[in-house]
Amino acid sequence: GAGVSQSPSNKVTEKGKDVELRCDPISGHTALYWYRQSLGQGLEFLIYFQGNSAPDKSGLPSDRFSAERTGGSVSTLTIQRTQQEDSAVYLCASSLKGLAGGSTYEQYFGPGTRLTVT
């Protein structure tokens, strides 16, 4: 079956512009995660959606970053007024469920969107 897909695969934008990154999770997966990986750095959590619950936004680095998930499926990560330090690979992952009573489920990662801010 289809895995997690992300678009675009590459995005080059000028400093100060807004960008939108899209994630299509695996069908039926209720949990969706956004991460980023800056050059030479480890992975960093950004935001987590679980069903209809309020998202966990604790990893968003600034108020220029926001994300939404419409209809419990597709998610869009928006970065406003991009800065050069936003350049990174943005990864999306989904899992069948998120945290429920202490349980956790395996995450499946998308191929990522490489964002370059010039």
Place this chain on the structure above:
Amino acid sequence: KNEVEQSPQNLTAQEGEFITINCSYSVGISALHWLQQHPGGGIVSLFMLSSGKKKHGRLIATINIQEKHSSLHITASHPRDSAVYICAVRMGGGSQGNLIFGKGTKLSVKP
């Protein structure tokens, strides 16, 4: 202070060697993940475990909750195992959605 520490940072091995990558963490966790990131950037989840040991093919992952330590072993290593191996933990309790990642171990297996 890193809450998840991996060792070694870099590892070069000859084909056929037995490989061990270590992960130590300082927080209470509900689960630990081992991920594999290939040179092209794609990430694959290898294991998710909260206790004991799991095996898949030539890969074995173990975790010791009391010692806050996990190991990933690769038996009969092969050049196609060359990748960055990342340990990530999910903190226990509450409803946190985030994984805390180690910095990764870059493995290179020479033919």
